[in-house]
Amino acid sequence: MTDIAQGQEAAAEAVGAVLGQLMDDFAATGGVILTALGLKLGLWDALAAGPATAETVAERAGAAVPYVREWLRSQAAAGYVGYDPAAGTFRLAPGVAAVLGAGPLPGLTSGMAAQFRVWWSELDRYEDAFRTGRGISWGSLPAGHADGMDLITRAVVAPALVADWLPALDGVVDRLTGGAAVADIGCGYGAPVIAIAQAFPASTFTGFDADDASVARARRAALAAGGPERISFEVAAAAEVRGGPYDLVTFIDSVHDLGDPVGALQHARKVLADDGVVLLVEHAGSDHLEENLNPAGRFFYAASALVCVPNALAEQAQGRPLGAIPGEQALRRVAEAAGFSRVRRLGVDTPLNLLLELRP
Numbered sequence: 531m532t533d534i535a536q537g538q539e540a541a542a543e544a545v546g547a548v549l550g551q552l553m554d555d556f557a558a559t560g561g562v563i564l565t566a567l568g569l570k571l572g573l574w575d576a577l578a579a580g581p582a583t584a585e586t587v588a589e590r591a592g593a594a595v596p597y598v599r600e601w602l603r604s605q606a607a608a609g610y611v612g613y614d615p616a617a618g619t620f621r622l623a624p625g626v627a628a629v630l631g632a633g634p635l636p637g638l639t640s641g642m643a644a645q646f647r648v649w650w651s652e653l654d655r656y657e658d659a660f661r662t663g664r665g666i667s668w669g670s671l672p673a674g675h676a677d678g679m680d681l682i683t684r685a686v687v688a689p690a691l692v693a694d695w696l697p698a699l700d701g702v703v704d705r706l707t708g709g710a711a712v713a714d715i716g717c718g719y720g721a722p723v724i725a726i727a728q729a730f731p732a733s734t735f736t737g738f739d740a741d742d743a744s745v746a747r748a749r750r751a752a753l754a755a756g757g758p759e760r761i762s763f764e765v766a767a768a769a770e771v772r773g774g775p776y777d778l779v780t781f782i783d784s785v786h787d788l789g790d791p792v793g794a795l796q797h798a799r800k801v802l803a804d805d806g807v808v809l810l811v812e813h814a815g816s817d818h819l820e821e822n823l824n825p826a827g828r829f830f831y832a833a834s835a836l837v838c839v840p841n842a843l844a845e846q847a848q849g850r851p852l853g854a855i856p857g858e859q860a861l862r863r864v865a866e867a868a869g870f871s872r873v874r875r876l877g878v879d880t881p882l883n884l885l886l887e888l889r890p
Contacts, residue, residue: 644678665844716784789846
């Protein structure tokens, strides 16, 4: 084979590989839609009842057979569902029921699907932002964005916060048990605040968020949880938080969204008790790009371009946003610039989060 022919063959293989990767992306995009539909329709729970034909799954879920049949075929191609060609039956692959069946984790998938719907609907707006450098504030996105984030927070953050994260902070559980004042900055719909309040009835809690619609939803959630006398929510930017002194201040996946993260943490120091602590929860990842070139990094960088950086630029147009994966060292520099002399990484990281304890 001539050098020219070999070069043409190599080029054709490279093109084929790119087309294959693109098809994987197309398949995953369509698959997320079907996975979310399966949650809404109860198809995953129907499969959890045992191996079944498409007709049986449809009957269990009260859905139409032609749609369910294609849904099952797609999930089988994705590997979430096994298929027995001899019997013509489908079954859940191992571990799938724990993630997509009954329980909190399906909220992660539903929340992501809600996010994707918003991102697609705002495509023209993102194009303009990329061209002009203008920001897009969190509160200006369709409500489905905040709805999706709340589902994700309920599924991932709230359970870990009480069970694992707070106990990792030196002395904080004892203070909360005895009665402490807590502020959550960037509270969203309030799920973390309400979760801590339910676990520690002697303490008081205030959630702050710059988005008034999110604060309104958080107040309704607090009323539904039956604890309004110890829980309050207020509209305020991070640098405008009131009250204190607080024994505990939390930033849960919120510092990287801010236009001035150093200023936000400086203000947190002002409202913090002398012996208080800040819990900083951020997305997991390395300070080095080359160590984040994996599926998790790909997703968080996409979310950063579509949510985190736009909101930071909306708050401070001339700033340099941290992005969704700032990394531990960058976060330490921000904390130290804000005046925190003691920064400790907690040993309770998750695949999605790293946690830092900040003390003056």
